[in-house]
Amino acid sequence: MSLVKKATHCLDHVEAAYKLWLRWYYTPQRLAEIYPGSRATCWRCNQQEDTLSHIFWYCPALSQYWQQIQDLIKLRVGIDLPPAPEHYLLHMMPPEITAHEASLITHITLAAKQRIAALWKSTLAPDIQSVITKVNLTQQYEEMSHTISGTLLKYKGIWSKW
Numbered sequence: 001m002s003l004v005k006k007a008t009h010c011l012d013h014v015e016a017a018y019k020l021w022l023r024w025y026y027t028p029q030r031l032a033e034i035y036p037g038s039r040a041t042c043w044r045c046n047q048q049e050d051t052l053s054h055i056f057w058y059c060p061a062l063s064q065y066w067q068q069i070q071d072l073i074k075l076r077v078g079i080d081l082p083p084a085p086e087h088y089l090l091h092m093m094p095p096e097i098t099a100h101e102a103s104l105i106t107h108i109t110l111a112a113k114q115r116i117a118a119l120w121k122s123t124l125a126p127d128i129q130s131v132i133t134k135v136n137l138t139q140q141y142e143e144m145s146h147t148i149s150g151t152l153l154k155y156k157g158i159w160s161k162w
């Protein structure tokens with residue numbers, strides 16, 4: 001969490017928004033309680049799993065997707081980030097990663113999570129191109145934000161590898 005705090009001001013807002021909207025997303029179990037007749041199983045893999053950690057990480061139907069995210073980070077940032085939920089979902093970074101690299105990786109993993117949420121109740125896993133598009137959009141907002149606040153040097157430090 002402290003690393004996320006050290007990231008851009010904008011990122012703090014994104015993280016706060018993420019925590020807020022997460023509470024609005026119901027797991028299959030919760031949906032079955034509200035709508036009798038709907039199945040309390042994961043809509044992607046049909047397993048009896050109703051935890052948010054399954055929906056976002058452990059679901060086997062997402063393993064290829066998270067592998068693609070790992071490959072994307074390796075390609076664009078040059079870091080082979082170990083596949084662990086604390087890095088990809090909670091944004092806790094290994095100590096050897098610089099603050100700028102951590103910021104860029106966090107932008108990528110936030111986009112990856114948002115794409116999963118955007119396909120809530122869909123049987124499909126998100127496609128990697130939609131994540132890249134989302135990060136490109138974030139980059140544009142970040143450039144505007146840093147231009148306004150006069151911190152373009154920081155912007156370039158974070159985004160130069162993307």
Ligand SMILES: [Zn+2]
Nearest residue numbers: 042044045059
């Ligand atoms: Zn599943």
